[in-house]
Amino acid sequence: MTVPFSFLHHLACPRCQTVYDADTQAHLCQCGSPLLVHYDLEAAGKQMSKEQLRQREPSLWRYHELLPVRSPEHVVTLGEGMTPLLPLPRIGARMDLPQLYVKDEGTIPTGSFKARGAAVGVSRAKELGVKTLAMPTNGNAGGAWATYSARAGLAAYIVMPEAAPLITRNECAISGAHLFLVNGLISDAGAIVGRAVKQYQWYDASTLKEPYRIEGKKTMGYEIAEQFGWQVPDVILYPTGGGVGIIGIYKALRELQQLGWIGEHLPRLVAVQAEECAPIVKAWQEGKDVSEPWANSHTIAFGINVPKALGDFLVLDAIRQTNGCALSISDTDLLAAQADLAREEGLFVCPEGAATLVAARQLRQSGWIKATERVVLLNTGSGIKYPNTVQVSVPVLQPQEELPIS
């Protein structure tokens, strides 16, 4: 008997429960909801063990039984995953929160957690016979999907706002993607892609419009659990734009519970948004199940500038089911936190990641987070991808000069 590489079973709609075949190309449910991937967890649980996992290579493919790629030959990888989980001793001490950690997605291919979704999404697209995919992006997802598409040999059409970070433009262009800018927001890019996808019958790789990106992102949840020795933390704070990461982490935790690898206690999930783009926060505060599109959204944390997320109801559900919460942070505060993390802890995080530190501080001050709790900030990428958020003024010396030490 051969052992399956993946225990992929079927797709299902989380809203209307319609079931779909996992082995044909699928996008949204007929009801308009994103689809979620289901596995034969009972069979997987008999096959896998924590001990065996310890011996495996340090990439997200160590969890291959719980990922949607059926054959190892279709795995498209650049070595993504098993990113560091680092303590923040100085900042934690200042906050009276000694067990403060960051899950650092800065050290992953393309310098952004988008590599996880792209690795699994592109692998599965390739396995399903896709030749051309298309997507709108705020930058980092485009860079990642362009890169992995190149590695897979797929053609990629990518549309991003003109204001998206320059470096992500470079990633797309050098990887041979067909890149276009739009004089507008990601929603404008999405409309252009939507029409093109229909016209040319391309594979729509937009956020949550294919079911597999979330499977890549969920591995952050597996890794956090494994890195803490299968004792999950009390709180995970996540910078929320499209929200795929928080949906994925919640899904991962539920799967680990079903496998019996973690207990009943789940981390409280916290969605962190920018003050000028906080649709999830508003919906959460108002007790609503879905968000309203946020008008005139803007923030320097470009990756979370998403006025309306397709999976908003899943994000809100993940927060409620775990007794979490949602809060928004000003650009001024998150930039100060970015500098704080670099100066105090040596971590040069992206602005989105920095927002979670401000949120944790506020929640600690209000008592919502207790001093004895174990808290994880999810840093979604490296600060080196955002040269323009750091303002530097440096003295210039002539070769014969001495260092001017005051």
Add this chain to the structure above:
Amino acid sequence: MTVPFSFLHHLACPRCQTVYDADTQAHLCQCGSPLLVHYDLEAAGKQMSKEQLRQREPSLWRYHELLPVRSPEHVVTLGEGMTPLLPLPRIGARMDLPQLYVKDEGTIPTGSFKARGAAVGVSRAKELGVKTLAMPTNGNAGGAWATYSARAGLAAYIVMPEAAPLITRNECAISGAHLFLVNGLISDAGAIVGRAVKQYQWYDASTLKEPYRIEGKKTMGYEIAEQFGWQVPDVILYPTGGGVGIIGIYKALRELQQLGWIGEHLPRLVAVQAEECAPIVKAWQEGKDVSEPWANSHTIAFGINVPKALGDFLVLDAIRQTNGCALSISDTDLLAAQADLAREEGLFVCPEGAATLVAARQLRQSGWIKATERVVLLNTGSGIKYPNTVQVSVPVLQPQEELPIS
């Protein structure tokens, strides 16, 4: 009996063999040579096993017995090491070299292999009681040492050429380092630092002027051996500026031989330089043991713009002892290879790393590398740190427009 965390034994000069105590601050030998670190490998070999290693965390600290930090509490880490070793199937096939790999240091903290040297160098400096360090840099080392100094709580004085990559300037500044630019080359920066270090009694962290950076870099050699199941490859190509990586990899391989973990056969080490800054190549071609300073050096691969390396004789020795060679690449060719790697394999490497692909192609064409050989390119960092080496021209659409598909 407690088991030592490190089997650090003493320091010794590779030129005049003078021995130094490893537990006091040491820089160059009295004869002017860099010092190398020695371990009690016999004792270490009794303590360590390949099987036990498999269970350890995926960072360079998995090799802690062979690293110079005596106490785990002094380890300053951002989770560096155990970077991916990736096959290049398409480019390899085109070159008639099916076993072509890249060791990708793009996915490491600070996006550059300099993080390895900084992690170990800063850890050991902290252990030895250092409070302030200083160094000249072409950018990436400065970014790494600034970051790790911040994490360690050390003060860092860093001087880099005005032309060094902007992003490395950001890394230094946001990490709270005392940063200065110089209107000149790294050698000018070095002279300024040299005078300041003497005047203020700072710890000199210049390349090879402290013995521990090389210990961090050597872990690339350990990882390559471990990732190939302790069967070393036939050829390793390394972009050579200061040359610490090639010296380190050679040292690592010798240590593994002494441990009996690898056999007699060593990879042939190839130093790759830029055409307009090729002092090692010139010395190797002329059969010399040391290099001459290269006048008016320049290359877009900024990290290998080093007119005269302090460890040049060690680089030349590593090449000769392994029957390797040295060759230089034009900027035009290495930029083309950078685009090739991104488009064909999805790897956005730095210009320095791209140079090794051109070198491998030339050596394959000349027959110096055989089709059956296993070859590793060392990519020293991520392309995302060099936005200016990628020239992008992208069409801009208005929101209501259609994608112009030709």
